[in-house]
Amino acid sequence: MILHNKIDKEVLKQQLHKEPYYRHTLSFYKFIEIADPQAFRNELFINFSEMQIFGRIYVANEGINAQISVPEHQMELLNRYVNEHNYLQGVLLNHAIEDNGKSFYKLKILVKHKILSDGLINSEFDIYNVGLHLDANTYNKKLGEPNTIVIDLRNSYEHEVGHFSGALLPDVDTYKESIPIIVNMLEEKQPDNILLYCTGGIRCEKFSAYLHHKGFKNVFQLKGGVINYAHQVKKLSIETKFIGKNFVFDDRMGERVTDDIIARCHQCGEAADTHVNCANEACHLLFIQCSICASKFNHCCSVSCMDQHALPGETQKLLRKGKVHPNAHHKSKFQLI
Ligand SMILES: [Zn+2]
Ligand SMILES: [Zn+2]
Numbered sequence: 001m002i003l004h005n006k007i008d009k010e011v012l013k014q015q016l017h018k019e020p021y022y023r024h025t026l027s028f029y030k031f032i033e034i035a036d037p038q039a040f041r042n043e044l045f046i047n048f049s050e051m052q053i054f055g056r057i058y059v060a061n062e063g064i065n066a067q068i069s070v071p072e073h074q075m076e077l078l079n080r081y082v083n084e085h086n087y088l089q090g091v092l093l094n095h096a097i098e099d100n101g102k103s104f105y106k107l108k109i110l111v112k113h114k115i116l117s118d119g120l121i122n123s124e125f126d127i128y129n130v131g132l133h134l135d136a137n138t139y140n141k142k143l144g145e146p147n148t149i150v151i152d153l154r155n156s157y158e159h160e161v162g163h164f165s166g167a168l169l170p171d172v173d174t175y176k177e178s179i180p181i182i183v184n185m186l187e188e189k190q191p192d193n194i195l196l197y198c199t200g201g202i203r204c205e206k207f208s209a210y211l212h213h214k215g216f217k218n219v220f221q222l223k224g225g226v227i228n229y230a231h232q233v234k235k236l237s238i239e240t241k242f243i244g245k246n247f248v249f250d251d252r253m254g255e256r257v258t259d260d261i262i263a264r265c266h267q268c269g270e271a272a273d274t275h276v277n278c279a280n281e282a283c284h285l286l287f288i289q290c291s292i293c294a295s296k297f298n299h300c301c302s303v304s305c306m307d308q309h310a311l312p313g314e315t316q317k318l319l320r321k322g323k324v325h326p327n328a329h330h331k332s333k334f335q336l337i
Contacts, residue, residue: 012105016054022072023054023101025250027227028082028091029115029202031063031127037111040064040087045109051077054104056250058115062122064088065115065202067250069104092223094200097230097246097255104250116202119176120210131196131208131219136232139195139222140241147192151182153203154247157286161254161263161273162226162244164197175203182207183214197222197229199246230257245273265290267297280305282320 034040041059048055048068055068064087070078082088096103134142143150143166152159152167155178159169168185170178186194194216196204204221211219222229226246233240244262245254253275265272265288272290279299287301300306308316 125213
């Protein structure tokens with residue numbers, strides 16, 4: 001079964017590389033009440049397939065969260081579709097910062113319980129009472145105001161390679177676990193301004209509403225997240241306060257915003273900010289590896305993974321059976337950089 005999928009995947013990837021047209025990588029989200037997520041999912045699947053759109057999309061009662069790859073010649077049609085659709089009207093189609101057009105090779109649309117796993121209960125607060133969206137220029141100005149706190153709502157592996165200077169970086173592996181930590185910290189510090197940011201804006205959207213519910217005022221969010229910020233900074237030639245790389249959840253694993261390399265290879269400690277998954281299928285650990293260590297460890301995270309990866313496929317499969325995923329650790333503290 002696994003082998004079969006793998007062959008399919010390779011065929012699909014080959015097809016993608018043979019395509020004679022250019023693709024755009026886009027992301028968008030919207031919190032909106034969707035009465036029948038399954039029907040909406042099916043409708044999207046049919047329409048997006050017709051437009052040869054690839055990507056990963058989550059649909060739930062609370063809305064839609066999408067990362068897609070759109071053929072150049074279908075962009076106009078997609079824009080029209082979005083503008084005319086009841087559920088999609090007004091969404092910001094966020095263009096990737098660095099785009100090789102090869103972010104996805106198939107379309108996957110899943111109906112989920114929620115589009116964002118944050119552990120928050122929507123019925124307990126008004127999820128539409130969101131913080132004010134700020135453009136890049138206004139966000140930069142706000143950053144300089146006294147008693148202002150800027151919070152990165154992404155996980156450790158994301159902010160490790162790039163973040164706003166001076167941002168609070170919760171040392172967490174999931175967004176969900178960062179929420180109570182951040183709320184406690186804010187209750188203690190009582191800042192005048194709270195500035196939030198994340199990759200594309202979705203986490204800030206819901207979290208800013210939650211902070212309002214918790215009684216906080218002056219909650220601001222970066223419109224379109226780091227992705228949109230990087231575009232505006234380039235377009236308007238303004239100073240970037242975000243340094244390094246923006247981590248993204250597709251095959252590219254990251255988009256460079258500035259040339260600064262702020263992270264280190266997890267194996268040798270040299271400056272590096274390339275995320276990889278350990279080549280040993282049983283491990284698959286997401287970590288940062290420099291090119292020298294990549295060849296030294298044969299794209300694995302450790303000597304033991306390298307040894308296991310070198311075994312015949314069938315032996316590896318037997319070893320994998322029942323094995324607990326080793327990429328699971330919990331830490332929760334704040335790091336001020
Ligand atoms: Zn290294
Ligand atoms: Zn490994």
